[in-house]
Amino acid sequence: MSILQKHFPLGLGTSRFPISGPNDTEGIEKSIKIVRKALDMGITYVDVGFNYSAGMAPIVLKEAFQQTSTPFTVTAKVMYGQDRTADEARKRVELYLKTMGLEKAQYFTCWTIWNYEIFQNIMKKGGIYEGALKLKEEGLIDHICCSLHAPPADILKIIDSNAFEAITVSYSMLSAANLKPILDAAYAKDIGVTVMNPLGGGVIAQNKDYFSFACGDKDEGNTIHAALRFVKAHPAVDVVLGGVKSEKELMDSISVFSKPDPEPPAERLERVMHSVAELKGFCTGCKYCEGCPKNIPTAAIMQARNALLFEPAATYNRTEPEELLYHIQMFRPLLHDEGWLPETAENPCVKCGKCERQCTQKLGIIDAVADTYRRAEQTYFTKEAHKERLRDLLYQKGYKKVGLYPNGGFSNLIIRLYQEFFGTPEFEWLQFNSDPKTWGQMADERIVHGPKEIPELQPDMILICTYKYDQDILDSLREYEQYGVKLEKLHRKEEMPWVF
Template sequence: MELRDFGKRSGFRIPRVNLGPMRLPADFDEAAALIRKSIDAGMVYIDASRGYEDCELKLARALKDGYREKVILSTKWSPWGMPIEKNDDTSADCVRRRMDEQMKRLDVDYLDFYQIWSINSREQFNQVTRRGGMLDGIRRAMDEGLVGHAGFTTHDEPESLVSYLPEADWCEIILFPYNLLQTRYAPAIAAAHRLGIGTLVMNPVGGGRLAEPSPVLARLAEEIGAASVPDLAVRYIMSNPNVDTILTGVGKAADISDSIASVEAGPFSGEQIRRIQAYLAEVSDGASRLCTGCEYCLPCPAGIHIPEIMACVQDDRHWGFTASARKRYLRQTIRADACTECGVCEEKCTQKLAIREDMAYARRRFGE
């Protein structure tokens, strides 16, 4: 695969698609073989985490026999992402303890990158960058030759994130959420790119959501000339020049070959991008009239979490994600069949939506 600069700060060059080992097979031997297959195919950057179940242990097995030397290895942790002990905090000493444990789990003596996992607010950014905070612990490990580079991952609001990016002169890479149906991080990705920070995208097919059959998106993929909806999703991200690479989850060999094929098919033309955006805007306009998730309708006298049910209806009715919508609906403790049609929610709804009708729709569509 073709390589490009991983931002301007890290000094690395990487391919456009790399390995996110969150969804590896349960069997260790099968997982190790798949990791090696990914590396052999050119996915040289690996983004691990203490929070991805046993992925670090599976990587330890896969990175034997010279494979460690072939990759750029990164892992991450934070006390709010996955506390290991009750007294875990954002101190330098605590992150160093966790880092030492992770290196043992990975069975390595050096990490190319260590990331602070999920900085999701200005407050958390201040906590980790204060004197004696996590950043100092990572810098100490860098001084000792245990870690090469630092970065962080985020789900913070884009506007908040952009406000403190200029202060993150220590940060060499950032992992962002961004996909075909969630593009609001584009300005933050662009801001990071302008600063020379390497930009990675997680869940390019929406954590598998965009691999689910959707007649709505299948029509768009066919019109644009994409091989499939996942191909459409990957190539859409790759058409953003501010994105350096995507991380693809790998559960089977086809996940590797399909992702690489999409990247090598190249970005969409400007005309194709405009058509994609217009099509999605048209569908989203209808979806946005369903529910904004403001929660003014709560509390429901019957205990229903109305916005959650409405979101399931939206995904089914507008996007055609029926299977995942039903699955989320059935996870609700109190479902739409508890609705007494009292109408209190509709009186409080800022969008003046016919919530009772949508509760009836959910009962019919998703009922057991």
């Protein structure tokens, strides 16, 4: 029996609270009510990251937890890159606990493991995992878990390592064929499984008619309910995370899990997977096309291109143009889940036809691959384009200090890529963040500064490296231009985020 089996099957995701920022008191109040309601209704697993819901999720939770005596469990997430050592992991957990007003977090999560190499870094002597073991010994956490965005083969190796008592994976009927071996492996080892993105990152909710085949006789034509039941139908899945933005959404999801599945889960699993395999033009992720002599990840590309079959959803703070939304939905899983970012936009396919001959769905893989490289060029989705961007923005500009705003995944990547492309910079990196909680803290071996320190620190330029809020940040920093600070955005209008 896994450590998560005791939980109500719906977990509370906290990344979609209706909060626009730290001053949105109405949104914060609404979110506190959502959490209270969730706990009152029996939800016991609360998933939180420090940056969720404009960074306000931990604060919302603190308020909600103080107003209730119902039992709950909570995560403390530590990401390799942001933190690297056992000490940094400890500090991060202490910060979570302090912000949420808690004595302990039940689940320590090694957050967003992208590949096996990151896993190995986490496991190094003096590293994050060692920190987690120490925290467990001291009773500040109970269980060591991880969330995985790695290629399936890497995930299987990580499961095999027996390092984690529970894993969080992205799973829906869109990725079911791909994830099945992973869920089977976790189940065989009694490793707990939490599922994120049960609605395929919004694709299923946006295309209810297309996915209505998921409904069986007893789902009353409700595609969302059928999709949630499908995810829970695999016996490995303990908790399905629902990121809710209203009480109405919360209650709807709770209604699905408050009673047993009206269809035997094994039958549901087989029925839906069979229907997915029958979809016209839809890649099932079966991977029979793999083994390209040019190392093109055909299955991953074709699966990601499923997004082109549906209406795109507004995402990453972008509502248009439609083509951009399609590109985000298509390239996101390629980078996020597969780590695929082509070196250049040149299509290496030699049209040998091996992939198409093996495709169970008879898909036009050769044309699709060519189209994918064309789109990669259009959206600067190549390593070469990233190198040229950093050259244009930073290389040999005579800068003495360059500020990155905000610190986090993007800034870490920029520092790493600059070093890889051009060697040690001739300027000093500075890191800034709008969140007062981070000011004065060390992140990736550098102090985090608040914007008010800009006149004193005098960076020559500040590179706004986030994607979601780049325009908001640019507007908020305009006042510092009077001190001679140049402001630049990392991303161009049509571009894909460098980090998803």
